[in-house]
Amino acid sequence: MKRFATSCLALTLAFGAAAAHAEVPLPTDPSNSAGGGLPGAYPLTVSGANINASPGINSELSAGGSDDLLVSFPSSGPLKWTDSRHNEGDIALLISPFAPNDPSYYPPNTHINYKPLQDGQPFANTTLAWRVNLFRGALLASVRTNGVNNGDTYAGSPVGTTRGIAYFNSDFGQGWGFNMNDGEFKNGGAGSVDLQMGVAGSDDGRGEASFNTSAAYFPYEQGWTGAWVSGGTDGPGAFIASSAGLDAATVVTWTSGLAQVALPGVNSANDGMLFVAPTNSGNSSDVAAATPTAGGWKVAVREDEDGDTSGASYNFGSGFQFLYVPYSAGGLVGGHINGNTGAAIKSAGDAQFDLVRDSEGQYRLSVYNAGGVTKKNGDAGMLVLSVAGTIPTDATLPDRTFLSYQYDSNSGDFIIQSRELAAFNSPNSDNQFGDDLALRDSDFYFAWVDFANPLTPTTPLAGDFDHDGNVDGDDLTLWKAAYGATAVGDADSDGDSDGADFLVWQRNFGAGAPVAGAVPEPAAIGLALLGGAALLAARKRNA
Structure with a gap:
């Protein structure tokens, strides 16, 4: 087994005390397939990415040319994202490529069924990053288009405009990279999962599709609460993976195919939001919803081609994942939205967003920079969305709508849509499958993931x-790197990293829980302060 001894020093320098908490795995390469290459910094905080994916013109849905995708990452952060394998409906995502400014660490700018180190394809630098893994945290995907016409065909005719569903599977993920669970460079491996994309509604059984999405990773090491729940029958639930301290048998209870999630000490009405997603690995897409009730959340998973609009049909005991986001989370901009009015039932970061209901099932969200004046653009971050309402005719059942969003560059707003799951042979359809998928109001949760300064489980120390x-x-070290460029070193919440933030750091130096082996020597403290002061003085002179 080839062990990268030099990477230990790199990881220690990158993470310092945090590495002691997270038990960062040491990168290894038993087969020497990486050729001595290394991943970048291990992801220990929330990170997200906007992902574009499209097939070639005139490709046939689920047939000729549909696996030849053009995949790109227009924005991501704080760590960059890449992919080491993709085809129609599937992308093997990785976080933190070793050289984030080198184009060779991202998929090629061409339509290709991409799978380096497989089927004769040569090694590629895109594999030198951390392969996303369910054992290490929650992974949530959002559809980042409110409808797309890829110019593809099916059965010899144009497909037309389709809507999408996206989520991560729970039991199968290919694509080479450094496994986040054990550090080994391999093809997938235990816990590796793929982003899956599917056509919403009826599609003649085709299932898979390709369109623009966004994805976010919430590491359990940072303190987030969540789990990947196994499918179950009546009785206590079981986890595939979860954050520390959760007892599956008491947190999840199955009753007649529906799950009840009850987190210890949490009141679902006032304390926070539960984001849920299906996790099946088949090509037939599912949707999930969690409605707050009785202090917890009732969760339903449904087949997206299910035409029973009463909501009484659902996938009995189907697995799902959940992430709990407390309203007290540091930097949270988000909330529980009343779908009928667009008003916030409960929210956080109100000074940094406005949300209005434009019309049935459509909402306009503005996300603001610090100060609440200028708007964030589509490259600044992403939205995590989750249905939180009930069936209009049965308030005991979670709703059967699905959500998407799209950035409107003209207004600077994010347009969120909630649509009814199924409509067959509709005269209003704009695709050959007869789907209408009408807009319909539904309560939902949203959270903004800022790529420069993402939310945290609790309010961080200044x-x-x-x-x-x-x-x-x-x-x-982070403040120095961020000075004048990003908000990563922003301690006073004014949207930049400057000398005032250094002074906050200096005043609070040493605050927080001590970490064994991470307390610097007095001399080191003095050098750090002198170095920061010198840098501050030099930049003031050059300003």
Whole structure:
């Protein structure tokens, strides 16, 4: 087994005290397939990406040419994302390529059924990153288009405009990379999962599709609460993976195919939001919803081609994943929205967003920079969305709508849509499958994931730029790198990284829980302060 000893030093320098908490795996390469290559920094905080995916013109849905995708990452952060394998409906995502500014660490700018190190395809630098893994955290995907016409065909005729569904599977993920669970460079491996994309509604059984999405990773090491829930029958639930301290038998209870999630000490009406997603690995897409009730959440998973609009049909005992986001989360911009009015039932970060209901099933969201004046653009971050309403005719059942969003560059707003799951042979359809998928109001949760300064499980200490619970030398390193460029080193919440933020760091140096082996020597503290002061003075002179 080839062990990268030099990577230990790199990881220690990158993460400092945080590495002691997270038990970052040491990268290894038993087969020498990586040729001595390394991944970038291990992801220990929330990170997200906007992902574009399209087939070639005139490809046939689920047939000729549909696996030849053009995949790109127009924006991501704080760590960059890449992919080491893709075809129609599937993308093997990785976080933190070793050289994030090198184009060779991203998929090629061409339509290709991409799978380096497989089927004779040569090694590619896109594999030198951390392969996303269910054992390490929650992975949530959003559809980032409110309808797309890829110019493809099916059965010899144009497909037309389709809507999409996206989520991560729970039991199968190919694509080479460094496994986030054990550090080994391999093809997939235990816990590796893929982003899956499917046509919403009826599609003659085709299932898979390709369109623009966004994805976010919430590491359990950072303190997020969540789980990947196994499918079950009546009685206590079981987890495939979860954050520390959760007892599946008490947190999840199955009754007649529906799950009840009850988190200890949490009141679903007031304390936070539960984002849920299906996790099946088949080509037939599912949708999931969680409605707050009795202090917890009732969860339903449904087949997206199910035409029973009463909501009484669902996939009995189907697995799903959930992520709990408390309203007290640091930097949270989001909330529980009343679908009938667009008003917030409960929210956080109100000064940084406006949300209005434009019309039936359509909502306009503005996300603002610090100060609440200028709007965030579509490259600044992404939205995580989850249905939280009930069936209009049965308030005991979670709703059967599905959500998507799209950035409107003219208004600077994000247009969120909630649509009814199925409509067959509709005269209003704009695709050959007869889907109408009418817009319909439904309550939902949303959270904004900022690529420069993402939300945290709890409000961070001022000056704790790496969100590891301590204000130390690692935070000074981040402040230096961010100075004048990003908000990563922003301690006073004014939207930039400047000398005022250094002074906050200096005042709070040493705050937080001590970490064994991570307390710097007095001399090191002095050097850090002198270095920061010198940098600040030099930049003031050059300003």
